Amino acid sequence: MNKAEEATPGEAGPALVAVDAPTRIDPDLDFIRAIGDQAGDSFKLCFQCGTCSATCELSPETDPFPRKEMAWAAWGRKDRLLSDVDVWLCHQCNDCSTHCPRGGRPGDVLAAVRMECVEHYAFPRFLGRWVARPVYLPLLLAIPAVLLAAALLARDGIAEALGFTPNVGERIIFSYSRTFPHWLVNGFFFFFSFLASIAVVVGVVRFWRALKAGDRQRGSPPPVKSVPASILSAVRAAFTHERFAKCTTARTRYVSHLAVFFGFLALSVVALWVITCRINPLIPDGFVYPFDFWSPWKILANLGGLAILFGGAVMLSDRVRSGRPGGGSRYADWSLLALLLLVVLTGLLTETLHYLRLEPHRHATYFSHLAFVFALLMYLPYSKFAHMVYRITAMVYAEHIGRDLPRPPGGEPARPPAGDPEATEEESS
Amino acid sequence: MSANETPDGGRRRPVVALLVVAILFPLAWSVVARVFAQGGRDPDTLPVDPPPGTAACVEEKSTMRFRHMDLLKEMRIDAVRDGNRGAVDPVTGKRTDITFSECARCHASREQFCDRCHRAVNLEPDCFGCHFYPP
Numbered sequence: 001m002n003k004a005e006e007a008t009p010g011e012a013g014p015a016l017v018a019v020d021a022p023t024r025i026d027p028d029l030d031f032i033r034a035i036g037d038q039a040g041d042s043f044k045l046c047f048q049c050g051t052c053s054a055t056c057e058l059s060p061e062t063d064p065f066p067r068k069e070m071a072w073a074a075w076g077r078k079d080r081l082l083s084d085v086d087v088w089l090c091h092q093c094n095d096c097s098t099h100c101p102r103g104g105r106p107g108d109v110l111a112a113v114r115m116e117c118v119e120h121y122a123f124p125r126f127l128g129r130w131v132a133r134p135v136y137l138p139l140l141l142a143i144p145a146v147l148l149a150a151a152l153l154a155r156d157g158i159a160e161a162l163g164f165t166p167n168v169g170e171r172i173i174f175s176y177s178r179t180f181p182h183w184l185v186n187g188f189f190f191f192f193s194f195l196a197s198i199a200v201v202v203g204v205v206r207f208w209r210a211l212k213a214g215d216r217q218r219g220s221p222p223p224v225k226s227v228p229a230s231i232l233s234a235v236r237a238a239f240t241h242e243r244f245a246k247c248t249t250a251r252t253r254y255v256s257h258l259a260v261f262f263g264f265l266a267l268s269v270v271a272l273w274v275i276t277c278r279i280n281p282l283i284p285d286g287f288v289y290p291f292d293f294w295s296p297w298k299i300l301a302n303l304g305g306l307a308i309l310f311g312g313a314v315m316l317s318d319r320v321r322s323g324r325p326g327g328g329s330r331y332a333d334w335s336l337l338a339l340l341l342l343v344v345l346t347g348l349l350t351e352t353l354h355y356l357r358l359e360p361h362r363h364a365t366y367f368s369h370l371a372f373v374f375a376l377l378m379y380l381p382y383s384k385f386a387h388m389v390y391r392i393t394a395m396v397y398a399e400h401i402g403r404d405l406p407r408p409p410g411g412e413p414a415r416p417p418a419g420d421p422e423a424t425e426e427e428s429s
Numbered sequence: 430m431s432a433n434e435t436p437d438g439g440r441r442r443p444v445v446a447l448l449v450v451a452i453l454f455p456l457a458w459s460v461v462a463r464v465f466a467q468g469g470r471d472p473d474t475l476p477v478d479p480p481p482g483t484a485a486c487v488e489e490k491s492t493m494r495f496r497h498m499d500l501l502k503e504m505r506i507d508a509v510r511d512g513n514r515g516a517v518d519p520v521t522g523k524r525t526d527i528t529f530s531e532c533a534r535c536h537a538s539r540e541q542f543c544d545r546c547h548r549a550v551n552l553e554p555d556c557f558g559c560h561f562y563p564p
Contacts, residue, residue, distance in 0.1 A: 240445050262448045269452055282459040284466075296455035303451070 027076030031116070035073050038112035038330050045102040046070040052096030052106045057246040058089060060404045065089070066096055066106040073109050081113050082120050083214035085403060088387075088394030090114075093247030094327045108328050115332045118386045121210075123202035131382035134331050144374035148367065151188050155181065176289060176354075179363050185370070186275050192378050199381035204393050211397050224402035234395035250327070252314055259311030260340070266304030270297050290354065302351075305344045312341045336384040343372045474549030476542050479535035486535070487525075501556065533563040 035043065048071060053064035065086035072080045081087060087110050094107040115132065122128025130136040158164075164183055225233075237243060241261070244254040274297070277283045291298040315337055319329045346369035353362035380386060398404065476494075486493055488500065507513045508527040515526040525531065536542035539562040547554060 239449070240442065258444075258448075262452065266452050270455075273455075282463050296458045300452065300455050 025075055025077065028078040029076060031078040031081075032073070032076040034116060035109060035112045038115065038332075039105060039108040040328065042102075042104045043070050043073045043106070043109045045104045046074060046100075046106075047102060049101065051099050051101060052104075055095045055099045056090075057093065057095060057248060058091060058243055059086075060089075061406055066110055069110060069113065070104065070106055073113065078116075080214070082117050083210040084113075085211055085394045085397050085401075087113050087117065088391045089243075089398055089403070091243050091247065091253070092250065092327055093244075093253065094249045095247070097327065098249045105328065111327065111333075112330065114387065114390070115330070115384065117207070118203075118382060118384070118390060121203040121206040121390075122382050123199050123206070127199070127379075128382045131379050132332070134335075137335070140379065141371070141375060144371040144378070145367075147192075148188070148371055148374070151184060152179070152367075155184055158184075176363070176366060180366065180370070182275075182278060182289070189275075189374070189377075192374065196378045196381060200386075200389050203381050203386070204389055207390060207393055208397065211394075215401065220401065223400045224405065225399050227396065227400055230396045230399035233399045234392055237395060238392060250318070252318055256311040256314035256318070259307045260315070261311075263304040263307030263309075263311060263344075264340075266300050266307070270301040270304070273297060290351070293355075302348075305348050308340060308344045309348075312337060312344070316341070332384040339372060339376050339383075343369065343376050346372055474545055476536075476546050477538070479537075483535040498554070505560075529560060529562045539564070 046067075048067060050064075050067045052070070053059055053067040056064065056066065059065050063086075065084075069081060069084065069087060071077075072084070090107070090110045092107045092111055094105075096106040097104070097108065100106065119125075119128040119132045122131075130140060159181065164181065238261075241254055241258050244257055247253055273280070273283075274289060274291070277289065291301075319333065319337070346365050350362055350365040350369050353365055356362075376385065380388070488496075493500075504527045513527065515524055515528075517524045532542075533539075539557075543562070
């Protein structure tokens with residue numbers, strides 16, 4: 001905020017004013033404390049040697065991270081960190097934390113900053129706070145259970161009022177659609193997914209604007225790539241996991257994240273397919289959920305679930321194993337991993353109990369499965385799962401501004417190219 | 430962030446391509462299955478519907494088509510193992526016997542109703558090794 005105030009007087013050359021005027025720093029003590037709570041106080045040991053930036057495989061040549069972020073964290077520069085695209089280009093390989101001569105943990109600090117970021121841009125903000133604090137966990141798990149139970153209690157009344165009749169015989173069909181009809185599950189999840197997607201869009205727009213505003217304030221060079229082209233590059237990078245592949249210290253992250261990523265993608269595709277069953281011409285009429293065991297869709301779903309179990313087990317063992325090089329684990333890490341594993345385990349258990357024809361049990365586990373799915377998807381904008389959208393946004397932004405391209409030297413912040421004031425003007429308008 | 434900076438990106442690409450193909454496979458399969466189902470369905474292999482005016486079946490047609498085997502299994506356990514060979518509906522007072530004779534009242538021909546569809550899908554259920562379907 002200091003910079004903004006300083007920058008306003010000189011409309012003609014805001015960048016020069018911002019850079020050259022002496023800057024008074026008002027450290028945000030709460031922010032320093034919050035980072036310290038999550039990442040440990042090791043960032044206060046930093047003496048700015050830059051070993052972290054030098055060892056990082058992902059850091060660009062110009063203005064590399066995470067040295068500057070360590071300074072900002074120690075100074076409580078919340079404004080800089082929350083509008084810093086580099087924080088999200090970090091994939092927490094922990095090469096920096098391993099090599100820090102002072103025992104600092106830049107990898108953990110950036111992870112903590114990312115969660116601060118998620119909470120800061122959350123909409124509505126109170127949900128960001130709830131998901132970030134362990135005290136609210138029982139409440140957050142009770143919400144889906146109560147909502148789902150209420151929906152089930154109201155089921156028959158709604159069905160009668162709207163004239164929904166089950167199209168299957170009660171006696172022989174061993175499906176779930178008696179207890180959890182398609183219209184109920186679809187309507188329930190559509191409604192809350194819609195709310196969650198609003199939260200995602202608001203959060204991403206806030207984040208993107210903050211990135212833009214930060215760069216404009218510092219008079220950074222104009223974008224080098226169109227947004228659609230940047231999206232393509234970023235999505236390609238996310239699919240290939242090429243940034244994870246560069247990690248040296250945390251090698252297993254490439255494998256575990258790849259497995260979880262594609263497992264989740266497979267499950268999402270199957271879920272989207274099956275919810276269209278009433279209108280999908282490629283699903284035969286009279287289709288009764290679940291799919292047969294040997295249906296390609298069912299095979300894909302089972303493989304996806306197993307892939308997440310495998311990847312999640314690797315992640316869990318990495319986090320539990322003592323003496324793991326680098327990263328510590330915070331509440332945000334544990335809760336997301338636990339939730340992901342619970343979703344898959346209850347899903348596979350429901351399937352098993354279904355094949356065993358265990359009548360009340362399969363419905364009870366399906367209920368808990370749906371509640372966990374709700375928690376995973378509806379709290380996505382506020383949990384660590386939000387990295388899905390924020391990191392992609394940051395990767396798009398990095399492509400957009402050409403973050404990886406060599407830029408004119410001059411340290412931080414980057415100056416606009418000399419003799420090209422037009423471009424800066426255009427960008428800031 | 431460009432791909433060619435990855436030291437062994439060339440080796441990892443096929444893995445990702447394979448995973449994407451695996452995820453898209455069921456979709457392709459569904460399309461192909463649909464195309465072939467439309468082109469290749471032979472009406473002579475479908476079960477023959479009972480004449481109009483006969484009583485309603487115990488379940489809806491689509492349900493019976495997909496899950497009649499489950500019903501038959503359940504009824505077999507009821508009748509043969511538990512000795513429950515019929516029930517009186519408490520509301521209508523109508524008695525329903527658990528026997529193939531009930532089916533045969535509307536679906537008179539086993540050949541037309543059961544066998545040709547089973548043959549068409551290359552299925553040899555062993556029901557009729559023990560159980561009698563009235564001709």
